[in-house]
Amino acid sequence: MHDPVDPDVSLAVPQQRRELRDRPGTVLGVIALGGASGALARYTVGALLPHQAGQWAWSTLLINVSGCLAIGVLMALIEHVWPRQRLLRPFLGVGVLGGYTTFSTATLDVVQLVDAHRPAPALLYLGGTALAALAAVALGSLATTALLTRPAAEGELS
DSSP states (O other): OOOOOOSOOOTTSHHHHGGGSSOHHHHHHHHHHHHHHHHHHHHHHHHHSOOOTTSOOHHHHHHHHHHHHHHHHHHHHHHHTOTTOTTHIIIIIIIIIHHHOOHHHHHHHHHHHHHTTOHHHHHHHHHHHHHHHHHHHHHHHHHHHHHHHSOOOTTOOO
């Protein structure tokens, strides 16, 4: 059995470099496959909820907040249910959710609001996106952890 992989390593730190030494092609392959899947999902949401430049970008906000909620759920599941699944975090976390979320597009949406002479909505969008994303990660992680670690009720199957 392999140790879990943390693909968010600093290659400048020798101890962290060791995490990717066994089959780096496999890790990079699952990240790429997940990233393509996540990017396709992001494109689909954007196509279903299009917006004009300089307007409030609901699709980008939905994508980023739902992706952050999913990463909170995923990290709790990895910690409590699948801690030894070596490729799960690289595939789903870095790949799928990394390809799905798009904070660079959120930044572009803010710039486009400013360019459209809408600084108040731009500031609200910038701050609201960051706060909603952080709250979604926390909610996903805390709620999933609470569900997974709650004591079984009497008579409940565990």
